[in-house]
Amino acid sequence: MRQILLITGGVMCAIALIVGSFTFYQANREELSLSSDLQYRTRVLADSLAESIKQLLMQGSRMAIQKTVDKIASNERITALWVFDSAGRVAAYSGTVSDVSGSALAIRAMDSNSSFSEFTRNGEERAYVFVNPIRQGERTIGALMVVEKADYIDEAIRSIWRENLLRLFLQLLLFAAVIFVLVRWVFFRSILKMVESLKAVRKGNSEIDAVPGTSFFEPLAGEISKVTMSLRQARHSASEEARMRLEKIDSPWTAERLKEFIKAYLKDRPIFVISNREPYVHNKVKNKIEWSVPAGGVVTALEPVMEACGGTWIAHGSGDADKATVDAEDKIAVPPEEPKYTLKRVWLTEKEINGYYTGLSNEALWPLCLMAHTRPLFRAEDWSEYKRVNAKFAKTLLDEIRHAKRPIVLVQDYHLALVPEMIKKVRPDALVALFWHIPWPSAAQFNICPWREELLFGMLGADLIGFHTQQYCNNFIDTVGNEVESRIDYERFSVFRGTHQTLIKPFPISIAFPGIAEGHGKLDKTVLTVLGIKSTYLVLGVDRLDYTKGILERFKGIEFLLDKHPEYSGNLTLLQIASPTRETVEKYREYAMRVTEEAVRINKKFGTKDWKPIVLEKRNYTHEALIHLYQHANVCLITSLHDGMNLVAKEFVAARRDEFGVLVLSQFTGASRDLKGALLINPYSAEETSEVLRIALTMPKAEQNKRMKTMRDSVRDYNIYRWSAELIKALSQLE
Numbered sequence: 001m002r003q004i005l006l007i008t009g010g011v012m013c014a015i016a017l018i019v020g021s022f023t024f025y026q027a028n029r030e031e032l033s034l035s036s037d038l039q040y041r042t043r044v045l046a047d048s049l050a051e052s053i054k055q056l057l058m059q060g061s062r063m064a065i066q067k068t069v070d071k072i073a074s075n076e077r078i079t080a081l082w083v084f085d086s087a088g089r090v091a092a093y094s095g096t097v098s099d100v101s102g103s104a105l106a107i108r109a110m111d112s113n114s115s116f117s118e119f120t121r122n123g124e125e126r127a128y129v130f131v132n133p134i135r136q137g138e139r140t141i142g143a144l145m146v147v148e149k150a151d152y153i154d155e156a157i158r159s160i161w162r163e164n165l166l167r168l169f170l171q172l173l174l175f176a177a178v179i180f181v182l183v184r185w186v187f188f189r190s191i192l193k194m195v196e197s198l199k200a201v202r203k204g205n206s207e208i209d210a211v212p213g214t215s216f217f218e219p220l221a222g223e224i225s226k227v228t229m230s231l232r233q234a235r236h237s238a239s240e241e242a243r244m245r246l247e248k249i250d251s252p253w254t255a256e257r258l259k260e261f262i263k264a265y266l267k268d269r270p271i272f273v274i275s276n277r278e279p280y281v282h283n284k285v286k287n288k289i290e291w292s293v294p295a296g297g298v299v300t301a302l303e304p305v306m307e308a309c310g311g312t313w314i315a316h317g318s319g320d321a322d323k324a325t326v327d328a329e330d331k332i333a334v335p336p337e338e339p340k341y342t343l344k345r346v347w348l349t350e351k352e353i354n355g356y357y358t359g360l361s362n363e364a365l366w367p368l369c370l371m372a373h374t375r376p377l378f379r380a381e382d383w384s385e386y387k388r389v390n391a392k393f394a395k396t397l398l399d400e401i402r403h404a405k406r407p408i409v410l411v412q413d414y415h416l417a418l419v420p421e422m423i424k425k426v427r428p429d430a431l432v433a434l435f436w437h438i439p440w441p442s443a444a445q446f447n448i449c450p451w452r453e454e455l456l457f458g459m460l461g462a463d464l465i466g467f468h469t470q471q472y473c474n475n476f477i478d479t480v481g482n483e484v485e486s487r488i489d490y491e492r493f494s495v496f497r498g499t500h501q502t503l504i505k506p507f508p509i510s511i512a513f514p515g516i517a518e519g520h521g522k523l524d525k526t527v528l529t530v531l532g533i534k535s536t537y538l539v540l541g542v543d544r545l546d547y548t549k550g551i552l553e554r555f556k557g558i559e560f561l562l563d564k565h566p567e568y569s570g571n572l573t574l575l576q577i578a579s580p581t582r583e584t585v586e587k588y589r590e591y592a593m594r595v596t597e598e599a600v601r602i603n604k605k606f607g608t609k610d611w612k613p614i615v616l617e618k619r620n621y622t623h624e625a626l627i628h629l630y631q632h633a634n635v636c637l638i639t640s641l642h643d644g645m646n647l648v649a650k651e652f653v654a655a656r657r658d659e660f661g662v663l664v665l666s667q668f669t670g671a672s673r674d675l676k677g678a679l680l681i682n683p684y685s686a687e688e689t690s691e692v693l694r695i696a697l698t699m700p701k702a703e704q705n706k707r708m709k710t711m712r713d714s715v716r717d718y719n720i721y722r723w724s725a726e727l728i729k730a731l732s733q734l735e
């Protein structure tokens with residue numbers, strides 16, 4: 001639309017310029033012609049009068065002169081007609097000579113012995129004054145002054161402009177309409193058609209062989225058709241290759257290979273993901289609805305899987321424009337720019353959110369499992385809401401799978417621990433996996449939970465429970481052994497309750513690499529400039545603003561480094577992206593405040609006019625922007641006090657296409673087991689963090705490269721496509 005307006009506007013400006021110049025030229029010519037015509041007529045009149053006036057002046061007959069003057073001046077074009085004697089006195093006159101002093105002009109003409117003329121203007125009135133000396137032989141005996149109206153010249157010019165502008169206006173209107181229609185319907189429609197068919201070919205859901213184009217675009221459409229044909233062939237070969245590679249465990253997993261795997265393993269069994277957080281949130285921003293991807297590991301990990309496999313994702317609709325964007329069944333096709341699967345939103349009341357999400361999930365289960373020295377709050381009313389909301393999610397899913405045969409259900413995380421049992425009770429044919437994204441504490445630590453038995457029953461309804469590490473699986477099996485009457489098969493790592501078996505297995509989660517996590521654009525050099533960062537060394541932190549991520553400990557590490565190594569003052573910056581999270585929870589609000597205070601304190605202690613050691617960005621970034629930051633960082637610093645996996649570590653590695661940069665990683669993350677090239681730290685020790693940071697900042701390039709390559713190989717090898725393939729394979733083998 002903008003382009004159409006630009007084209008139309010451009011053409012209209014050009015037309016206006018041409019018409020304007022022509023009108024200006026025409027008006028000038030008309031003025032010239034009318035003026036010289038008037039001058040000529042006046043001179044002829046004056047000359048013809050001069051002879052008779054001369055006679056009368058010689059006779060001294062003033063009455064006769066006046067009579068002659070009155071007669072001539074009755075002509076409506078003549079404003080005034082004055083006759084002067086040789087002394088410049090008025091001998092006869094008719095009409096007024098507004099701002100012209102008649103005598104002065106007459107004397108001037110008589111003295112110079114030549115006629116004199118000028119155009120005069122008095123307000124709106126314009127006149128032409130002509131003064132002619134009357135001579136008898138060598139003697140000047142008087143003068144004649146004729147004043148003629150010249151207003152009509154102005155009027156003629158005005159009317160030229162008026163008419164031409166009106167014509168221009170009508171022309172512009174007509175041109176604009178014609179151009180608009182032509183561009184919109186002829187060009188843009190053809191281009192849109194081509195784009196649509198290209199899109200269809202790219203998505204692989206079109207069988208068209210030729211891209212349509214009007215005769216104007218025929219050559220272009222022909223070329224594009226050839227490219228799309230090659231694309232289809234390439235895709236077909238890729239898919240064949242992926243199918244052939246299926247069983248070769250050492251070849252890399254890709255979205256394509258996962259798709260083939262799902263087809264081969266699940267045949268037509270549909271996949272349903274169910275989680276608290278949705279992958280796309282719609283919010284009202286000013287008067288527009290905008291979507292964003294919320295910060296969080298579950299979404300980062302599961303979204304590429306759903307994009308590759310399709311299916312339905314059920315989640316809480318938390319955006320203020322979420323309701324406005326779904327259909328009658330509360331569904332929306334996502335990703336919004338290129339839909340590949342269905343998101344079905346579940347609506348929760350404020351009371352439900354307070355009890356189930358803020359209360360039980362974030363104030364009880366999160367601190368219980370994360371063990372980051374925050375006391376869990378167990379409130380009976382939160383537990384009731386948690387059960388009610390889990391039942392609501394389960395019902396939504398059961399409605400959704402009512403026509404699906406032997407569906408695959410992937411339940412995500414600690415918010416929905418009771419859902420597996422609720423589903424299996426109604427649909428024993430469904431294959432249900434529960435993936436626990438956070439750590440599982442020791443049996444003794446879990447023992448403090450008042451509803452531990454019900455929680456474990458709920459979870460054990462699943463056919464498969466996945467954790468990030470073997471340690472969490474061990475902790476879980478110990479907990480079940482302590483709390484629930486069951487039979488544990490240690491050989492297979494399964495729990496039997498009655499005839500129902502639940503397999504417990506580690507699946508270290510990962511990211512889409514190779515794939516979207518690598519980023520494809522060129523290195524964006526402006527990202528740091530806009531933040532005012534000019535330092536030589538960039539240390540990067542990316543986290544949800546969560547107390548388990550150890551952001552305060554990270555700041556302490558930087559403070560320690562600057563205290564001990566003042567040579568870094570002025571040339572090292574910690575850029576901390578801290579995306580807002582769980583703001584309804586008191587502990588998170590307090591933490592967010594402390595993080596800001598601490599950054600301010602440290603910046604005050606070391607900062608100068610042009611430099612501050614900590615740049616704190618408390619806002620949500622897009623994944624693309626984060627990738628650019630990863631690519632700029634010398635060091636990515638992760639100081640989680642406890643973390644199931646930590647995907648930021650893997651994202652940093654995936655984004656480093658240059659194979660440089662150093663990862664400093666908390667030993668209390670699941671990722672520390674997978675990423676052997678990282679420098680591990682105990683984030684509780686600021687001294688250790690600072691020392692390892694110094695090692696990272698001075699690490700030779702060759703060493704960085706060696707470590708980065710090792711880490712990239714391991715993330716490439718165990719990426720999110722492999723994670724989901726192994727999970728689904730383990731699940732489907734349980735039947």
Ligand code: GDG
Pocket residue numbers: 293294295296297298300301437438509542543544577578579619620621622623626643644645646647648649651
């Ligand atoms: C849980 C477990 C486990 C961060 N800021 C923004 C943003 N992020 C993205 C990161 C990353 C994700 O959020 C955070 O993932 P983590 O794994 O680091 O942490 P949790 O959210 O706590 O995830 C964790 C994970 O589940 C998966 O199982 O690894 O241990 O706690 O992807 O890039 N994303 C966007 N804007 C931001 O500002 N879009």
